[in-house]
Amino acid sequence: MTTVTEAAGGAPVRTVRPRGGVSRSVRDSLVVAQRNLIRMLRIPEVVIFGLIQPIMFVVLFTYVFGGSINVPGAPVGDAQAYREFLMAGIFAQTVTFATAGAGAGIADDMHKGLIDRFRSLPMSRGAVLTGRTLADLVQTALTLVVVAVVALLIGWRTHENILKVLAGFALLLLLGYAFSWIGALIGLTVRTPEAATSGGLIWLFPLTFISNAFVPVNGMPVFLQHVAEWNPFSATVAAARLLFGNTSSRAPTSVTGAWPMDHPVLASLIWSVLIIAVFRTLAVRKYRSATA
Template sequence: MSSVAHAVEGAAVITKRNLIKIKRVPDLLVFATLSPIMFVLLFAYVFGSAIEVPGVNYKEFLMAGIFVQTVIFGSTFTGASLAEDLQKGVMDRFRSLPMARSSVVLGRTVADVGINIVTLVVMSITGLIVGWRIRSSVLDAVLGYVLLLLFAYAMSWLMALVGLMVKTPELVNNASFMVIFPLTFIANTFVPTDNFPTVLRVIADWNPVSAVTLAARQAFGNTNPVVPQPDAWPMQHPVVYTLIWVVALLAIFVPLAVRRYQKTATA
């Protein structure tokens, strides 16, 4: 059996193990979905009454931003889970199994794609209930969801490296919150960036979160075609810019995370 096939086979086993864990501990999935539902309701009914977006219903403007914020925060589950496995000694059991070293991290990230799919489904249903509508074709909408999952998968590898480095779930959550929270708010996730101060507007326009959000909005048909596009290149080509970030994140953090796991496995 080739090394690639061996790694994939091991990753499939780890993925199954992680999904079974969620089935046996449903609280993990419940809390992963309750938070985005709360955000949808909060922004739609509390802030939505005070925020106006030219030519677009705010609830439709909002949903893409909520999607992006949720899948990014969901990526911390990857790092926290790996840190928990290290802390509880589960990694020691994995080391004794005849599987490729990359299988553990690969299986963890793939399992979290399944969690993100469930979360997006729940959020979409919630959005439809509060008034969100997809105004594009089915194919465009599917491509929008795929783009969200791709970016989330790339982010999960970054968080996997963090989880393998700090080895404590609490540290993963605290450290990631300090970075992800401003990253998702200094963007076009919840409000247009037109009235941002100049420096913050430039940061927001080049923030990959803004690109993913705009790409999703366009895919769902939740933009106003009459409003002029921003001058920044990422906002004029959000899909391309998002894919560039996905490739860059995977190219950097996949080998780093696997190498870090190998070091913990030989420690």
């Protein structure tokens, strides 16, 4: 903020007050995010390779498993019903698998000494991680748009108004942003980008497959049904299906009576906000101790 005062001789003197902590942190975070987005543009193969995997999942699951998996409440062998059941899971997998890239990017910055250079600048400590996760969110959003277009081309359709559909995608991106903080913590913990990539994927596979993303939960063993329906990933998938209109009124919302499956939108919000609060705190603390 700038104020104008008068000097002894009557001439106006401008006094610049230092910005507050919040405004400074926001400004620094946006600068770091811009830096990471520019780097992504200069290395387009990173974005291109990030698109290949989700598109492959869309095509393979649709045409390989589409006629063999029965969706509750739909006719046996209904490929269109499975296509609509599947896509929310593919979208959720796409945004969460960006976690590995976030962790590898931060580990690479640590390995090259870039974080040490940021330390020498008069900037907010948390801004380095916040800016990185915001840049990853933008890249994830672009990937999600491309995957959604591919899904439309193979026959996926929504059956709700545009506001609900956008709300579904917003929940998916919020989950992706929450998981990027897990990736940030992993990237700060390991020593190499390769280890961050492996560490960012090894726990994602059971999380995404022990869920309602690709197959109905009712076919799982009973103990896995409880795990799947309390899985934060499952809550967001169920919420997206509901907001996209990709659910059947004849199918039960929950097999085990789990609260998140009966209130998926609220549960998705709670899980994502809780993950952000916990892992952002841990990641910023780790960042400060790693660069102290």
